[in-house]
Amino acid sequence: MPDQLIFGMEVFLNGLMAGVLYALVALGFVLIYKASGIFNYAQGVMALFAAMTLVGVMEGQVPFSHLINAVLGTDVHHFGWHLPALIGILTTMAVMVGLAWLVQKIIFKHLVGQEPIILFMATIGLAYFMEGLGDMMWGADIKKLDVGLPQGINIWIDETTYGIFGYGFFIDNLDIVATIIAAILVAILVAFSQYTKQGRAMRAVADDHQAALSVGVSLNFIWVMVWSVAGFVALVAGIMWGTKSGVQFSLSLIALKALPVLMLGGFTSIPGAIVGGLIIGVGEKLFEFAVGPLIGGATENWFAYVLALIFLVFRPQGLFGDKIIERV
């Protein structure tokens, strides 16, 4: 087998893994969009915020220590404890639920019935606010996140592929774990929305707000719940990306990676988010591998967008999106 093809296969597999992570972020978007018609730009910042909170809680950092020190002239920074990952995750989840409640209570309750684009811009404002808040609470330095996920090259795949092709594939253990967790998460979400009472209510709201309201579904509760679930998805995504490349500002940019995924897959479709994520993940890695060196590299920044843009011109609702019907 020619070398190029084998490298290509390795790139393809890595692209698939990256795609799963994109899909994970995109899922958070789809959930909120389906239930409330809000296109939540702040999803990426939520992931960053969740990861920061997790690190802060586990390390026992004092929230707002920077601010407190600057105002009161004290010198506090740590409580001096180290918590196990599980407690940290549970605490962070509680924080994300609280945040979801606040976001619904303070912002989106007042914006019900506004045009989607206004809601979108409100989430951009929310993203800025949370970015500032996160940095203010926990500091802007790059943090290391370690919740005990395995990392490093997977020896088994390396040796097996070496035996077959005479070249060992480099596949990170973390990527494999992330893929498995993402798959489990998707399964849980699907089961939740299909087989539980709240899930059914959520789908009802997604289908028709008015009708859901008239049969006694509490919109407020559903929206808080959906934002909490999105917060949970953000937490999982934040843990994965944070473990991979440290908890830092660039983490919030994964939202920008997820946007083309959504456009490709359609904003309203969970399968669309997954398939779109895989296509984008594989597509950008293969494009960078095959064409990148010819035109200067670092094509990952824009390839996904241009692909989605070209695709949209032919199919404006995305792969699995609901057909757009326009009336005067």
Next chain:
Amino acid sequence: MFYREAGDFKTSYQDDNQTFPIKFDRYRYYAVLFAAFAVIPFLVNDYWVNAIFLPFLIYSIAAIGLNILVGYCGQVSLGTGGFMAVGAYAVYKLMTAFPDVSFAIHVVLAGGVTAIVGVMFGLPSLRIKGFYLAVATLAAQFFLVWLFNRVPWFYNYSASGQINAPVRTVFGVEVTGPTAEPWAVYLFCLVFLTLCAIIARNLTRGSVGRKWMAIRDMDIAAEIIGVNPLTAKLSAFAVSSFFVGISGALFFGVYLGAVEVGEAFGINKSFLVLFMIIIGGLGSIFGSFAGAAFLVLLPVLLKNVLVSGLGWPTDLAAHLEFMIVGGLIVTFLILEPHGLAQLWRVAKEKLRLWPFPH
């Protein structure tokens, strides 16, 4: 008391159609122009020009441009930073290729180049709408920044990948480069802003502007009553990008002087200009000024109060600025979706009857 139309009789159609029909408004407008052109240039020093006036003037041009697209035509764009970069690199290429031509002509040509690029990226707007389009314009943002970063022709093969503005003159007066006088750069940008504002105001008052607004309010209905969406949308993209390109050219040539594309024209720049028009007021030329002034002054103010006044570290002030800007955006969208311009309008309505409301 002062602000009323009573007694201000119009005797011709021309009078009736003027931009500022109320006398007080008109005099205020002349007074502002007079102050801006004939008073401020004698007072400014280096700090005022570089910290406040230049960014305000340049961002105002960008905000007017984006307001035409978003506020008047309803096509949300997140690619402003990318289009500003096109203006900057176009003016750089022109400056270095034709050193003897006046810099003012370069700036206008750079705007023209940006208009062409803007139309190209505006083409998808005929198929996709709403935030699908907003996200699609992100493609322009990322692609253009990448292009200027990676293709050496654009930065003349310089080793650092930066572009640096050489010294260029307008009517024999230096306007770019480190030795340019503060009053010269101020006036140069002010002339461009004034012209852009007048053009924009009149375009939006005329038939083109009405078509844009029809498309914004409901594009299908507009199409049915005979507005051609192709020309309306693409002309909005062209005019908007033209202004944004001019502001990018001035931002690089006059204000910064040296630019690294990812830093100066990144996605944050797109959001900054978008925030300006949200806070200032969508669909209002005055709002573009107000928003630009607000978001230029806010960081300066915060820095002066928090860092110099209270002695906070600068990074804390920066975080607080993020929170305040984000909070303000949300607040404005909830309380006053039409921004500062609407507050101004309400104030004017109140003033018409003040102090005798009956």
